[in-house]
Amino acid sequence: GHAGRGDDYHYHIAPKCLIEDLGKKWVDVDKKPIGYAMDGFPIHALGWFNKGNAVEAQLDPCRGMKDDSGNYFYNVKTSSSWDVLNCLTGEPQKFARDRWHHRVDRTGKEITGIPMRFAIKDSMRTSHGRDVCHVTTGMLQGEQLLLTSGKTRRVNAEEGALFYCNKACYGLFFEADKSRKIRGRAIYYDYIVSGCPGGFDVASLRTFTPYEGPAQKRKGPPGTGKRPRQ
Template sequence: MIRCSWPVYAVLLLTLTGRQLWAHHLEAGTEVTSPGPLPPIVLHGSHLRGEVVLMAQAQRQPPAPATSSLGLPPQATVFQAFAPKVGVRAEGQFLYVESDGMPAHNMMVGITAWQQQVPLPQAYTGANAWRIPLNPVPAKSPASIKNRFLRGAIALAANGIPIFNPQNNRGEVSAEIGELDQWGGHCGRADDYHYHAAPLHLQTLLGKGQPIAYALDGYPIFGLTEPDGSAPAQLDAFNGHSTPALGYHYHASLKYPYVNGGFHGEVVERDGQVDPQPRAGGVREALQALRGARITGFTAKEKSYSLKYEVSSETRYVNYTLLDAGAVKFDFVDGRGQTRTETYSPRQRGPGGGERPPGEPKGKDGRKKGPAKGPPPPERDASTGPARGPRPTSSTPTTTPPSSRSREKSATDPKIR
């Protein structure tokens, strides 16, 4: 029988109790929101609003190992800290990183410019995994990301979440127009969650001595400081520099470009993005902006999610559940508690995640148009007429006939059932 002193016993008891409480917290789907109004984005490392979620994530995730597992390159270290949610393998000249694209923290809270997309798991696995060069090569002509690479990811965070250009597909800086949550992320047109700014909370989890991400050219991205805590000096136009200890690396920043402002290393640009990179799989057509909406809450269970938002002085919900064979059931709950249910089957969008290509035609107002035959949004504000539901799609890009939709209306509790 192992004996231990009462202080050790107390620590063990508190640790086990804390884990049980956190497990119960997740099982109950308790909503974690940030107090008070949120700005478009808050980038203050450990002082991020939503710190309760950050600390809970730190408890759930083990600290980054000092070295990578036997047979894996050192670049794998930060990704291994998020196992089993994130997986790695080394093949040839690349580190392949697998994830489902869903972080441990809550998502979407604080967004005021919302395209009605919600976070769905993605299959970034196998041949569709992220690819990081193990031996990055300095480019003869380094490429800026300003007004370029507006599709797809430019980097991959240590928690397996892609990082996109700080500019959206219209060339606007997402962090400046209310498109991002308190973690610097939002959902693309394929309901794929990604960051448009550096995920600084990862520096708190991993420590200052570890990168928080890797750019797709293979160079690491560190947080706001050097590993010794000092401020980075003499950064180039891409937020990068070389030091004797680390060689060339990028740093995050609290203002544009937030992450790597370009690629010091060699990359291939094709169709406005780094190529190759994974494809995001969507189950429904991309939706339109819902004017005046503000996302105020997000709850996650094992296979069910609830997004809470306010619009037109009403509180509304998008509740959705993952079904078999990749299908997703959506319950759109209005301010009166009436529910409209739509079920969607899988379909695959094009490469580059859920961002619209920058070359699509523009309308009279100068904004880029969506698909010529796209569906109406599930909600409209009061000035644009009655709400209508999106058309579910089949496993092919064609639209499923209305007669095959799964639809029901009932008065219901807006929370996840």
């Protein structure tokens, strides 16, 4: 799974970590769902822990079937390629209640992510008045870091934190502008703490070396020319 541009975390294959966390009793003994499809039917993982519950041979083309009581459900594939479902049997329902405010940087522009080599170790979320602060710690690996001097440094393995509370309180990586002096892609750590909420102890975080050189244009994805990239 991964977060989309709206910070909406979603899965493309069977949520292996979620299923393992729910455990054998939930999944294969009590036979409870691990989620729901957009048409409202439950999604199960029968056979994940107990192969005696396997229903793969009974599934329809959408990966669904009815239980003994006549209730329809989908079942994820419990082996590679870990499919969730191939199509929707019912009509999509508008039951989602997700609401969020898109992250913006200090200039008020929306922050859009890019792939980077950051192995997540831990994460937490805390509320401070009207702000919700998200902190993710992990290991930055194999990235080229832009320094304030304009030179770059290759980071092979360096632990630190990424955080975001509001547009005046964050520590995030952005992609640096292209330059003849830089071979390949470089990123820089934008560290802004002028508006951190009371109670958020930013000084306790192990952060990366901030970039304090000339302002970067932080161009967005190709074709937009608007959004910065994280």
